[in-house]
Amino acid sequence: MTALPLFGSSQRVQPWTGPSRVVLHCGFRKTGTTFIQDVLRDNAAKLPEGFTASPRETLTRGWRRAVADDIRKRNRATARELQREAQLLRAAIAAMPAKTALISDENLFGTDVVAPDGATIFELAAHYIPMLETALAGAPLELVFYTRDMGKWLRSAWGQAVKRKGETADFDTWAARQPALDWESGIATIRAAVASPVTVYAMEDDLAGEAPLMGRALFRHAGLDDATVATFDLPDASNTALPAGAMDLMRKLNGLGLSPKDRRAVSQLVEDNPEVFRR
Numbered sequence: 001m002t003a004l005p006l007f008g009s010s011q012r013v014q015p016w017t018g019p020s021r022v023v024l025h026c027g028f029r030k031t032g033t034t035f036i037q038d039v040l041r042d043n044a045a046k047l048p049e050g051f052t053a054s055p056r057e058t059l060t061r062g063w064r065r066a067v068a069d070d071i072r073k074r075n076r077a078t079a080r081e082l083q084r085e086a087q088l089l090r091a092a093i094a095a096m097p098a099k100t101a102l103i104s105d106e107n108l109f110g111t112d113v114v115a116p117d118g119a120t121i122f123e124l125a126a127h128y129i130p131m132l133e134t135a136l137a138g139a140p141l142e143l144v145f146y147t148r149d150m151g152k153w154l155r156s157a158w159g160q161a162v163k164r165k166g167e168t169a170d171f172d173t174w175a176a177r178q179p180a181l182d183w184e185s186g187i188a189t190i191r192a193a194v195a196s197p198v199t200v201y202a203m204e205d206d207l208a209g210e211a212p213l214m215g216r217a218l219f220r221h222a223g224l225d226d227a228t229v230a231t232f233d234l235p236d237a238s239n240t241a242l243p244a245g246a247m248d249l250m251r252k253l254n255g256l257g258l259s260p261k262d263r264r265a266v267s268q269l270v271e272d273n274p275e276v277f278r279r
Helices: 033-042 058-073 076-094 121-135 150-165 171-177 183-193 216-222 226-230 244-254 260-272 274-278
Strands: 021-025 051-055 100-104 141-147 198-202
Touching: 021 216, 033 051, 033 100, 058 076, 058 121, 076 121, 100 216, 121 141, 121 183, 141 183, 141 216, 150 171, 150 244, 150 260, 183 198, 198 216, 216 226, 244 260, 244 274, 260 274
Parallel strands: 021 100, 021 141, 051 100, 141 198
Antiparallel strands: none
């Protein structure tokens, strides 16, 4: 990836006055992030004093949009917007009246496994997260990622591409177009690019044992004890895999040249009625 000048070294770093811990849960996408965010959102009132959570909401929306625009256009205007949004994000986090801030957003470095210019999700993370680190200079930032079985992750990513991005290819064809990806080298790429500590948990570990709960390792990492988590109301699973028949229909619909708005409306109708395809 070609980086444009962004955060100059001439900028004066202000002392950090925000939370004493900033835990940034960065995904990855399709590793239970929606469920984790729903848990945090639904149980905001049960979080202990001094602990606040921002589960992919307005706090990070401006940064997400700036990243998406930069991935599409990659010019000086988008670079300036990234800088502006990063500084706004710093100010918003610094203003949080909490000792620990848990921020969960899997789209901080885009929504693609592979971007249009060929950059992988790991290279995108290695490109954009350091920009956030620069903007958050002085903040006690920690980065947390989840992984899952690579084959299942890729199939889930393909499903998301069909549902959200108009993909028309079947899984095998789509997968053959992707570069070789593996967690070990991907995480290594990120670790080499960032200065903050990186912690990685496996989705499967959270879902194993006598009390499976997606997000348990993250909650413990952030300082939520098991007794507190045991009081949480758990949401129904969302953004789950659709039956094969539903996916086939959506791929065919994606090839009809519908407007993005109409395609999204039909996609939502299919997602809302998966039982039709199980009969």
